[in-house]
Amino acid sequence: MREFSISSGGVTVAGTTTLIFVNPAAAPSVNLEFLRFWVGQTANATSAQQRIQLETQASVFPTLTAATPTKLKPADPNASVITGGTAGAAGTAGINASAEGAGTKTTVWEDAFNVLNGWLHVPTPAETRIMPAGFTQGLGLYFPVAPATLTGWAFGEVFREV
């Protein structure tokens, strides 16, 4: 099994923001099975509720800071098929969108959490989300409303190439 993570910390978000966006590669390629998502505020936060969504987005994709997936198994000789990218294009990943893009977002998971406790979503195997290669949409971890405090966010996700 080849698992990879994308994470960042100490991030200042713009408001309603796509935190991470991963777009599967064009077919034929591996599919992406998403195993874990997390969001938290590392700074000395004030208690507040925050909405969080997983959503798929079609083109036009968000404008992002490029993020290269990190191997969970360092001895794995191969890098992920997903590379860092700023345009949300197929086969790329990015974080902390500066523009959301005009593509339609479809909410596939909705939740809320207290910023003091953070949010960890670990789907059991039957509930994991698989984004197939060649799917023309990416998967985003998204703040649908602006958090009360914009600074000090840490977030990440783990996916497996299957």
Place this chain on the structure above:
Amino acid sequence: MMSDDAHLLIGTALGRTWRRENKTESYVVIPPALIITDSDGATWTLGTEYNVHMEFNVLRNDKDTGEFASRIEYQRGVLRIYGRDGWRTFSRNRRHFI
């Protein structure tokens, strides 16, 4: 560099430093919470290693406790983990689960 007040509870998880004014409230459970801050300031979370029962390794300040669990709960100042062996409580000497 940020200076911290002496009363802050400061721990580490997921490679980050977490600062909290207070310990986590009772009945907070991981998941869906991401972290628990105990009265020592230690930060607890679940790691990415797992066993065949879909239990994850339990991390305290990013150090593996050697335990696997599906849930970590904080209740009235006591940290408990739940897994195939049932509920177990973190000992008062901060060394192991009972």
